[in-house]
Amino acid sequence: MQSPKFKILITGGAGFIGSNLSEYFLDKGHEVICLDNFATGHRYNIEHLLNNINYTLIEGDIRDFSDCQKAVKGVDYVLHQAALGSVPRSIIDPITTNDVNVSGFLNVLSAAKQANVKRFIFAASSSTYGDSESLPKIEEIIGKPLSPYAITKYVNELYADIFSKTYGIETIGLRYFNVFGRKQDPEGAYAAVIPKFVMQFMKHESPIINGDGNYSRDFTYIDNVIQMNELAMLTQDSRAINTVFNTAFGDRTTLNDLIKKLQFELSQFDPKIAEVEIVYGPNRVGDIPHSLASIDKAKKFLGYDPKFSMQEGLKESVKWYWENLK
Template sequence: MHILVTGGAGFIGSNLVEELLRDPRVTGVRVLDNLATGFAHNLKDFEADPRFEFLQGDIRDYETCLAACKGIDRISHQAALGSVPRSINDPLTTNAVNITGTLHIFTAARECGVQRVVYAASSSTYGDHPGLPKVEDAIGRPLSPYAVTKYVNELYARVYADVYGISFVGLRYFNVFGPRQDPNGAYAAVIPLFMKAVLDNVPPHVNGDGETSRDFTYVSNAVHANICALFTENTDALNQVYNIACGERTTLNELFETIKGIAGSDLAAIHGPERAGDVRHSLADISRARTLLGYDPKVTVREGLKEAFTWYRQHHNYSYSI
C-alpha cells in the first residue's frame, strides 16, 4: 500500500513514518508537511529510501491536498495545530488548519478514491465531562477552540463515512510524548519542558498545584495504534473513534518527581496559576481499542520517560528537532 502521512515531519508523524518504512505491507510513504511546527531534520533519515517522498505544502490549500492524495491507498492525517493555549490566543488559525485543512484532506481523499483515512483526534473532546475513566461515547462541552476543532473533525468523519462511503478511524490521543517532541517555544508540552528543565538545571513552571493528572502515552504506543488502524481487516473497527492511551493516571507532581529520579536531579518546581482551558483530570478507558483494533500499549509511562530522557540528553547540546 501507498500511505500518505500529513504532518509527517512533526513529532508523532515522523515516528509513524519511521515505523511504516519498516513495514513490508508498505510500498511507499508520502509526507505532506508545511514545516510550520514540524522539521525537515525529522525526515533526514528517510531521504535515501526510494519508497519515501516529501511534499512541502499546506493542508489549507486544497490543490495541494489533491496532489498529495493522488495514487494513495490510505491516509494517516496527523497535520494539525496543537496546543490549547495557542488556540485560545489564535482561534482563527487553529480553525483554518484543524477544520478547513482536515476537510480538504477528507474531500481530496474522496476525490482520489482513497480507501481509508485514519486521523488524529484528541482527548480534549471530553471537555467538561466529569466521568473517569473517559469512555468514547460520553463527552462534555469543549473547553477551548482547539477542543472544538478536534470534535468537528470527528463529526465530519462520521458524515463523510455515511454520505461518501469512505472508511475512517479516529484516534483520540491522550498526552503523547517521546523523541522528537520539541521542548522549545511558547506552546511546548509539559514533558519536554520538564526534560529540558532538568537538563538545563532550571526550575520548571507548573500550572496550578501540580495535582492536575493526565494519561501520558509514549509515542510508540500512538504509532502502534496508527498501524492497527491503517491495516485492520476487522470491518467492525472502522468508522469508530478510540482512546489511545495507557489507562493510567499521573499527576504533574508525580511526573516531575519521576523525571527528577531518572535524571538524578534535586530541582524544585515553581508553581503558578492554573491554565485557561485545561481539563483537571484525564484517564482513558482503552477497552474499545483493545477489543476492536487490537491496540496493546507495550511501553509504560516510566519506561517511556526513561527512553525520552535518553533521547533529550543525547540532543541537549544542539537541535532537539533532529
C-alpha cells in the first residue's frame, strides 16, 4: 500500500465543509486528522471514515490549546474550518462566538506555528465585506462589519497576516460565500437557508423568506470550495501566500429565484411541493443585502475554475437530500 502523500489536519472535520474535505483528501491518498468537539458537527458525517487506516479522529476543542497541539503533531497542512457560524447566533451570544472563532483560531494558528506546518489555510467569510456596497466584492475593498460573527472572521484575517509577517508561517484565507451542498445540516435554529428550505418543502411546510426576497447571494456549491482548498494547499505561487481569496462561483441569485428553483427541483420528486405557499417575514438584523464575489484574483493566482453553477449545485444537493433525508 502506498504511503500517504501529506498529513492534513482538518479542524471542524465532522461539520458540513470539513467532512466533505475529509472524504476528498482521503480519496486522494492523504492522511487526514479530524479535530472536532461535535458542537455543530455530526458523528454520522464521518462514521464511514473511522475504519480508514489514514483517518484519525481527535475529539477535542479548539479552545483548548493542548488539544490543538496534539492535533497538529507531524502535520503538513492545516485546513481550519472549525467555527461557530451564523450571524443571528453571534448577535444572541457574542461571547461564545468570539471565544470559539477568535481564541480558538489563535490556538490552532499558534499550535501550527509551533509545529512548523507547511501552510495554514483557513475558512474566512464574505461577512467581512460588511456595509461595503460595492459589487462585485473585491478582496481589497471591505466595509465595517455588521455583526459580531463578521468581526470574528475579520480578526482571523488580521491574526493570520500578523503571524505570516512576524513568524513566517504561510497562511491563506478563503472567504466563503454562502456554501451549500451534501451534508449541510437542515436542523436547528441556525440552519443555512438552502437545507432549511429543502426540509420545509419536503414536509409540505411553507418556507419563510426574511424580507421581500430581493436580497441576493453568491451561492457556492461545496465542490467549488473543495477545489479552492486544494489549490490553496498546493500552490507554489508566492503571490498567493499570506493573502485572502473569495471562494464563490461569481454569480448572484435572489432569494425569490432560489426558492423557485428549489421548489421546481423538489417537485420533480414530489409534485405536491409545487403547491406549497411561500411566506415572507421581516428582514434579519445584521444581514448584508447583496453579495456577489469577484473571483478574478483566485483565477489569476490559484488557477481556480469553479465547475458547479448554483443551478447545477442545487440539482445535486436536492437529489442528495431526497435520497438521504426523506
